[in-house]
Amino acid sequence: MALAFPVPSDCSSTGIPVAEILRVSTEEQAADTRAGLDRQRAVNQRTIEVKGLYRALTIELRVSGTVAVHHPEMRRVLAMISEGTIRGIVCSDLDRLFRPDQPQGFAILQVFQDMDAKIYTGDSDYDLRTSSGLLQSSIRGAIAGFELSLIRERLQGAKEAKRRQGKCPTNAYTLPLGIGYDRSTDTWTYTPEIAKVKLLFDLFQQGTRNYSELGRRIGLSNAGVKFLLKNRLYTGWRVIDQKRGPKRTSVTGKLYRVKVARAPEDVIRNKVLDGIISEEAFEEVQREIALTKFNFIEANRSSPMVHLATGVLACGCCGQPMFLTSRSRTRATYIVCKANHYLHKKDLGGCRQPNLREDETEAALIKLVGEVLATPERLVQILEASARKTRELITPFSSAVAPSTQIEELKRRDARLVDAFAQGVLSVDELRSKREAIRRERDAFEQTLKPKPSPDHASLLLQARLVVKAALRFSTIGNRYQQKAILNELFSEIHVRHHEIISFKFRPSVMGGSDSADQVLLAQPVGIGKPPMIVPEGHRHCIKCLQVKSKSQFYRKLNRCNSCRKAADRENYQRRRTTTSAQKPLYE
Numbered sequence: 195m196a197l198a199f200p201v202p203s204d205c206s207s208t209g210i211p212v213a214e215i216l217r218v219s220t221e222e223q224a225a226d227t228r229a230g231l232d233r234q235r236a237v238n239q240r241t242i243e244v245k246g247l248y249r250a251l252t253i254e255l256r257v258s259g260t261v262a263v264h265h266p267e268m269r270r271v272l273a274m275i276s277e278g279t280i281r282g283i284v285c286s287d288l289d290r291l292f293r294p295d296q297p298q299g300f301a302i303l304q305v306f307q308d309m310d311a312k313i314y315t316g317d318s319d320y321d322l323r324t325s326s327g328l329l330q331s332s333i334r335g336a337i338a339g340f341e342l343s344l345i346r347e348r349l350q351g352a353k354e355a356k357r358r359q360g361k362c363p364t365n366a367y368t369l370p371l372g373i374g375y376d377r378s379t380d381t382w383t384y385t386p387e388i389a390k391v392k393l394l395f396d397l398f399q400q401g402t403r404n405y406s407e408l409g410r411r412i413g414l415s416n417a418g419v420k421f422l423l424k425n426r427l428y429t430g431w432r433v434i435d436q437k438r439g440p441k442r443t444s445v446t447g448k449l450y451r452v453k454v455a456r457a458p459e460d461v462i463r464n465k466v467l468d469g470i471i472s473e474e475a476f477e478e479v480q481r482e483i484a485l486t487k488f489n490f491i492e493a494n495r496s497s498p499m500v501h502l503a504t505g506v507l508a509c510g511c512c513g514q515p516m517f518l519t520s521r522s523r524t525r526a527t528y529i530v531c532k533a534n535h536y537l538h539k540k541d542l543g544g545c546r547q548p549n550l551r552e553d554e555t556e557a558a559l560i561k562l563v564g565e566v567l568a569t570p571e572r573l574v575q576i577l578e579a580s581a582r583k584t585r586e587l588i589t590p591f592s593s594a595v596a597p598s599t600q601i602e603e604l605k606r607r608d609a610r611l612v613d614a615f616a617q618g619v620l621s622v623d624e625l626r627s628k629r630e631a632i633r634r635e636r637d638a639f640e641q642t643l644k645p646k647p648s649p650d651h652a653s654l655l656l657q658a659r660l661v662v663k664a665a666l667r668f669s670t671i672g673n674r675y676q677q678k679a680i681l682n683e684l685f686s687e688i689h690v691r692h693h694e695i696i697s698f699k700f701r702p703s704v705m706g707g708s709d710s711a712d713q714v715l716l717a718q719p720v721g722i723g724k725p726p727m728i729v730p731e732g733h734r735h736c737i738k739c740l741q742v743k744s745k746s747q748f749y750r751k752l753n754r755c756n757s758c759r760k761a762a763d764r765e766n767y768q769r770r771r772t773t774t775s776a777q778k779p780l781y782e
């Protein structure tokens with residue numbers, strides 16, 4: 195939270211432009227202490243008057259000193275210093291600017307030194323160009339960091355002592371549902387909501403194991419239910435067996451400390467209340483929770499829900515992976531190109547690849563492994579034919595710019611660098627590192643231009659035998675988990691285009707050597723689903739009666755002919771009539 199104040203009009207625009215920095219941490223915020231905002235403003239005003247400065251802007255931070263440097267407002271100020279728009283900052287004390295708890299916290303001083311900017315505080319100002327100024331500011335910063343760790347230790351020590359006495363050092367909102375704590379008398383109490391928790395334990399003991407169902411009954415989320423059922427405080431015992439560990443950054447960018455287990459001698463146990471559930475019953479609940487979780491995981495592990503195509507299938511039109519649509523009980527599952535998936539279509543712009551039925555695609559995959567790779571001779575034939583073809587054709591996914599033109603461009607860039615060095619724009623070190631980067635890039639391109647040696651027939655046959663062995667295992671085992679594992683062992687990618695498997699890539703480990711990573715084109719693609727029916731011009735194919743009829747027999751783009759549609763409508767009408775007349779009224 196930061197507020198940028200407009201520049202006061204009474205302030206003269208002469209003098210050295212500086213930024214005023216006010217900072218309070220969340221703890222200091224409420225208290226009227228030395229660090230109070232009004233006091234900081236007063237000190238800064240005096241500094242500005244005495245030193246003849248000009249306040250260009252004011253920022254107000256409400257964060258801890260360890261993270262103040264990373265605050266967006268603070269970064270803006272540092273950027274202004276780098277640009278030269280302002281020539282220093284004013285703060286009441288150096289600890290308002292930073293309290294480094296790590297050595298890299300001092301890096302902020304570098305910006306000031308580079309730009310010859312000064313730090314003005316109430317009692318002294320620091321010119322970082324001079325060695326004494328640098329030393330002073332570093333020492334002052336280190337002391338500020340040390341003070342912080344002292345404050346922290348004192349605070350944590352007091353909290354820990356309270357915990358050991360069975361008191362609660364934290365705010366009421368850290369307590370679980372139905373439990374309250376009076377800080378003036380240091381007593382634990384139950385709040386009226388404890389009735390909900392009692393009901394929850396009762397329901398669970400009566401056999402309701404579904405967390406969502408339990409949550410609906412008492413008005414909580416399913417995760418909330420789980421945590422309540424596991425909280426030992428409801429037996430009356432307050433057990434603290436965890437503490438905050440190392441710092442971590444969450445996915446949303448927030449800094450937090452993970453919870454880690456305490457050492458056995460540090461675990462705190464206190465009887466603070468008469469429990470609402472006996473300890474034996476609580477242990478029974480814990481056993482049931484563990485069993486439910488175990489059963490759930492086991493059930494998932496043995497379920498036949500294995501999708502052979504995911505992870506290995508890729509689109510032959512655009513190169514994106516193929517995704518699965520969500521499973522539904524009534525409709526078939528489809529495999530779609532990522533570029534057509536509803537989450538990515540907007541970004542990737544869609545693809546011409548039609549959606550494929552999962553069952554048909556899996557049948558085609560099994561056919562590919564079971565028939566096409568069935569004999570070593572057949573596989574070698576495919577590999578050699580593919581190698582001939584790739585030499586003649588450009589591979590489907592080669593980069594848009596030919597490597598030779600990119601090498602030319604790199605040569606030109608190299609020449610420009612040397613020119614820049616000759617004119618004194620670049621230093622020797624910069625020139626060396628930049629030329630090194632260009633040289634590496636050029637090597638990589640030249641590698642792709644070199645013709646690859648084609649492996650001889652005998653070694654291909656040897657490797658093919660290994661692949662065929664694995665493929666044979668694939669068609670004999672019935673376990674889909676193992677089938678998927680074999681598929682993943684053999685292939686890194688299998689490409690589909692429209693309704694055909696057109697090519698694949700073996701995993702580098704499968705065929706040995708580097709050329710195994712090449713794409714293998716299938717001379718005869720493996721079809722997915724039924725081959726498309728060829729119908730004469732002006733005719734269409736009805737998916738119900740399977741007849742080829744003229745287009746006038748179809749209503750717009752519907753895929754059933756008019757007579758099939760009418761028959762279905764009649765049937766539906768009859769069924770509705772019989773069911774509604776047979777149905778009993780809902781309420782009597």
Ligand SMILES: [Zn+2]
Pocket residue numbers: 509510511512513514531532533545546547
């Ligand atoms: Zn695609």
Ligand SMILES: [Zn+2]
Pocket residue numbers: 736737738739740741754755756757758
């Ligand atoms: Zn029909």
